[in-house]
Amino acid sequence: MSTTAHSVVSPGRLSKSIAGAVVIIYALVTMIPLAWILLTSFKSPPDSISYPPKVIFEPTAEGYCNLFTTRSRQTDEYIESLGPPQGICDEITRKRNMVIVGESNYWPRFMNSLIIGFGSTVLAVFLGTLAAYGFSRFRVPLADDLLFFILSTRMMPPIAVAIPIYLMYRELGLSDTAMGMILLYTAVNVSLAVWLLKGFIDEIPREYEEAAMIDGYSRMQAFFKVVLPQATTGIAATAIFCLIFAWNEYAFAVLLTSGEAQTAPPFIPTIIGEGGQDWPAVAAGTTIFLVPILVFTILLRKQLLRGITFGAVRK
Amino acid sequence: MNERFSTTLEGTADAAARSTPPAVARRLRGLSDRAIAWIFISPTIILLLAINIFPLCWAIYLSFTNYRANRPNSEVEGVGLRNFERVLTDGDTWLAMQATAHFVFWTIVLQTLIGFTLAYLIDRKFRGHAFWTTVILIPMMLSPAVVGNFWRFLYQPQIGLFNYIVSFFTGVEPSSFQMLGDVTLAPWAIIIVDTWMWTPYVMLICLAGLRSIPDYIYEAAEVDRASPWRQFWSITIPMALPFIMLAVLFRGIENFKMFDMVVLLTGGGPGSTTELASITLKREAFESWRTGRASAFAIILFVAVFGLANIYVKALNRVKQR
Numbered sequence: 001m002s003t004t005a006h007s008v009v010s011p012g013r014l015s016k017s018i019a020g021a022v023v024i025i026y027a028l029v030t031m032i033p034l035a036w037i038l039l040t041s042f043k044s045p046p047d048s049i050s051y052p053p054k055v056i057f058e059p060t061a062e063g064y065c066n067l068f069t070t071r072s073r074q075t076d077e078y079i080e081s082l083g084p085p086q087g088i089c090d091e092i093t094r095k096r097n098m099v100i101v102g103e104s105n106y107w108p109r110f111m112n113s114l115i116i117g118f119g120s121t122v123l124a125v126f127l128g129t130l131a132a133y134g135f136s137r138f139r140v141p142l143a144d145d146l147l148f149f150i151l152s153t154r155m156m157p158p159i160a161v162a163i164p165i166y167l168m169y170r171e172l173g174l175s176d177t178a179m180g181m182i183l184l185y186t187a188v189n190v191s192l193a194v195w196l197l198k199g200f201i202d203e204i205p206r207e208y209e210e211a212a213m214i215d216g217y218s219r220m221q222a223f224f225k226v227v228l229p230q231a232t233t234g235i236a237a238t239a240i241f242c243l244i245f246a247w248n249e250y251a252f253a254v255l256l257t258s259g260e261a262q263t264a265p266p267f268i269p270t271i272i273g274e275g276g277q278d279w280p281a282v283a284a285g286t287t288i289f290l291v292p293i294l295v296f297t298i299l300l301r302k303q304l305l306r307g308i309t310f311g312a313v314r315k
Numbered sequence: 316m317n318e319r320f321s322t323t324l325e326g327t328a329d330a331a332a333r334s335t336p337p338a339v340a341r342r343l344r345g346l347s348d349r350a351i352a353w354i355f356i357s358p359t360i361i362l363l364l365a366i367n368i369f370p371l372c373w374a375i376y377l378s379f380t381n382y383r384a385n386r387p388n389s390e391v392e393g394v395g396l397r398n399f400e401r402v403l404t405d406g407d408t409w410l411a412m413q414a415t416a417h418f419v420f421w422t423i424v425l426q427t428l429i430g431f432t433l434a435y436l437i438d439r440k441f442r443g444h445a446f447w448t449t450v451i452l453i454p455m456m457l458s459p460a461v462v463g464n465f466w467r468f469l470y471q472p473q474i475g476l477f478n479y480i481v482s483f484f485t486g487v488e489p490s491s492f493q494m495l496g497d498v499t500l501a502p503w504a505i506i507i508v509d510t511w512m513w514t515p516y517v518m519l520i521c522l523a524g525l526r527s528i529p530d531y532i533y534e535a536a537e538v539d540r541a542s543p544w545r546q547f548w549s550i551t552i553p554m555a556l557p558f559i560m561l562a563v564l565f566r567g568i569e570n571f572k573m574f575d576m577v578v579l580l581t582g583g584g585p586g587s588t589t590e591l592a593s594i595t596l597k598r599e600a601f602e603s604w605r606t607g608r609a610s611a612f613a614i615i616l617f618v619a620v621f622g623l624a625n626i627y628v629k630a631l632n633r634v635k636q637r
Binding site: 015016017019020022023024026027030031032033034036037040049050051052053127128130131133134135137138140146149150152153155156157158159160161162163164165166167168170183184186187190191194218219220223244247248249250251255264265266268269277279282283286289290293294296297298301304305308309 | 346348349351352353354355356358359360362363365366367369370371373374377384387429433436437439440441442443444447448449450451452453454456457458459460461462464465466468469471473474475476479480489511516519520522523568571572574575579592593596597600601606609610613614616617620621624
């Protein structure tokens with residue numbers, strides 16, 4: 001740990017540059033694994049497993065082609081008997097003595113992630129905003145106990161929750177359905193949403209609504225026209241957290257979905273080629289899956305920062 | 316019950332409306348505050364009851380039975396406390412607890428040290444610190460499962476980037492060690508990935524702590540000619556301590572529950588060296604299908620996290636009050 005503590009009042013120029021250098025080196029080092037995912041996604045399978053690891057190589061779309069297709073090995077005669085290759089993936093596949101036989105499950109799984117992610121986020125934020133307003137503005141009997149209970153549900157290990165949910169969903173026919181996953185993720189997220197949003201709504205002065213109500217607004221109108229617009233930053237921050245959770249979640253998804261409603265995280269590790277894991281394809285799938293969150297993080301960094309520190313400090 | 320509240324209150328509202336100015340009357344004629352409170356809160360409570368509490372109660376019930384989820388039609392018998400007894404006397408449970416404790420302890424130590432150092436450096440406010448803070452944050456936003464899966468590739472002996480970089484700096488032959496296949500290295504392999512992912516989180520909370528220290532305290536110390544070293548230990552550390560402790564709490568709870576990243580990296584192996592509590596639980600519940608016994612284990616885990624977290628929060632509050 002740093003032992004040369006300088007006054008925060010006026011950090012010297014030298015201490016600033018040393019601090020900057022250390023932080024930048026750390027940032028660059030932590031980016032290496034991510035850069036490697038991106039590089040690997042453009043490698044051919046032999047390049048991806050070469051020693052020493054190749055930094056300079058001939059980029060190919062093979063990983064992405066393999067990610068989206070299923071292929072089967074064919075004899076040279078058969079491949080020659082086919083017409084000219086259609087599209088770049090066809091060409092690449094034929095070079096490996098294979099032909100494309102169909103589409104892989106990656107795209108449906110990715111769509112499931114989108115539907116379940118956004119569905120549960122909208123629902124959790126909607127329910128969370130209402131409940132947070134209720135807890136913030138009205139005297140609710142046992143409010144503190146309820147809030148504590150709502151939060152403590154997050155302390156359960158996901159596998160522990162998954163056992164009874166698995167049985168319950170089997171009885172109700174919700175196993176492996178998008179609806180089941182949306183409800184489950186909503187339930188997990190709503191606790192965080194209520195907690196974060198109550199903090200944001202507590203910050204909005206009651207006087208605003210009271211003034212609106214004296215002007216003739218009903219409580220409902222005041223909520224929709226005065227409180228909600230004021231709470232948009234908080235709602236946005238909360239929505240990002242809910243979305244990131246649902247997007248990244250693995251434990252429930254792997255136990256409760258197997259086909260139809262499977263999301264991308266349990267699917268990506270199962271991408272295999274001939275003779276083991278097809279790393280370029282895995283890297284391609286990982287890249288496509290990570291890009292939305294990367295964009296989110298960069299565009300919404302202010303709300304994210306606020307949400308993380310705010311949520312943490314309040315708890 | 317909600318309807319009754321609102322109707323009686325609307326009755327009074329109508330009565331009041333006759334003698335009050337029109338604007339106030341219009342407000343009262345809407346739903347009563349109490350009705351709105353219940354309408355707003357109850358959907359959340361109902362959802363949590365259905366998807367959190369009801370399953371939890373069911374799990375408690377199951378923990379006293381010999382139920383097996385793969386044989387739904389066989390007869391269920393109550394077995395009293397036998398499941399709990401079996402879990403607590405099973406050597407595997409304690410091995411898993413040991414592995415979990417090792418993982419939680421070292422991830423917290425490393426993440427706190429690195430995270431606080433980074434926060435302290437970022438708080439020097441060098442040029443571009445906001446941009447680099449965002450870059451540092453990226454790993455914690457990503458899916459632990461998807462990224463953990465890729466780390467399996469980075470850790471491959473010989474072809475993996477990790478071994479290559481280590482050999483580049485130390486001269487050790489890259490194929491001479493296996494991060495995921497060696498019983499002494501595997502526990503550290505998962506600690507490295509978790510630290511890579513979650514140090515930014517600790518850093519952020521520490522940064523919030525450092526920024527909450529008012530400048531005038533440092534100014535006063537400066538006037539008193541306190542050395543930078545002295546300022547660091549008697550102002551910075553004590554005032555940031557509640558935040559550091561919070562970060563430790565959150566990381567502790569999260570890593571106690573750790574499942575996704577580790578199951579994809581090592582699957583609990585080699586042997587059972589990285590078999591954390593959640594992985595044992597998953598094996599019991601969804602591979603051995605001993606649902607009753609797994610439920611008992613789940614409840615023991617929950618009580619342990621909950622109990623430890625509560626004790627810790629008490630200590631935290633004491634630090635805050637100082």
